[in-house]
Amino acid sequence: MSSARPDHASPGRLLSAPLLVREPDRHQHLREVAASLFANRGYANVGLRQLAEHLGIQSGSIYSHIESKQVLLYELIRDHLENLQDHVEWQVKKSAGVEDKLRAFIAGxxxxxxxxxxxxxxxxxxxxSLEPEYRREIADLQVRYREYLEGIIGDGMKAGVFHSQPLSVASHCVLGLLSSIVLWFGEDAAFSMEQLIKHYTAMVWPSQRRVANLPPASRPIGHSIGFEN
Structure with missing residues (x-):
């Protein structure tokens, strides 16, 4: 799996300096353009001719860069999910207790x-839009990621930090909430990333004061994870 950590330009590099275009750079550029087009217009509405036009190449030469449009979509989603898990695991490993691990998972x-x-x-x-074979492979990655989250929540239950609940329900609720953030908040959102992390953490993980004194039947349904005394 490739590292999910962002690359940073060296301090002395001039932004206006011309860059040599290497083959890996060209392939990465193709992936970025394709991801943007698929996300903004919909996969079904983007043809390879359109992709070639945005890349500034002849439509007939597109197959020298990709195997097919379907494989390109699969690889984009697969690599993203693998990099997501790499990034989140890297963040979680820096945390000690289960409370901090869950916070790190949410933030990451x-x-x-x-x-x-x-x-x-x-x-x-x-x-x-994926064909069944590719969809099954993506589903395996999703299961692995969900099980990683369930491991954190399960450890919290064993430690008496999180209240007892079905792990599959908890993990689906948490991931459903977190993964929808890009659908609701665009780049022009009124909240910074730090603010969104704070607010989403508060929704996923209520504080001890809000749930500790409530009888189990009275706990709000939306409180997926809470503290016990």
Whole structure:
């Protein structure tokens, strides 16, 4: 899996300096253009001729760069989900207790999704466009990611930090909430990424004061995870 950590330009590099176009750069550019077009116009509404036009190449030469439009979509979603898990695991490993691990999971997920909006939207909206074989492979990646979250929540239950609940319900609720953030908040949103992380964490994970003194039957349905005394 490739690292999910962002690259930063060296301090002394001039932004106006001409760059040599290498083959890996050209391929990455193709992926970025395709992801943007698929996310903004819909996978079904973008033809290879349109993609070639946006890349500034002849439509007949597009197959020298990609195997097919379907494989391109699959690879974009697959690599995004793999990089997402790499990034989140890297963030979680820096945390000690289960409370901090869950916070790191939430923050890492939101951070990565907002930094890669087009790919995040594809991963939510265009799974239906994948052929069954590719969809099954993506489903395996989703299960692995969900099980990673369930491991954190399960450890919290064992430690008496999180209240007892079906793990599959908790993980689906949390991931459903977190993954929809790119659909509701665009780049022009009134909230910063830090503010969104704070608000989403508060929704996913109510504070001890809000739930500790409530009898189990009275706890709000939306409180997926809470603290016990």
């Amino acid at each position: 997920h939101i951070e990565f999704q907002l930094q890669h909006r087009a790919l995040s939207q594809l991963s939510v909206l265009e799974l239906r």
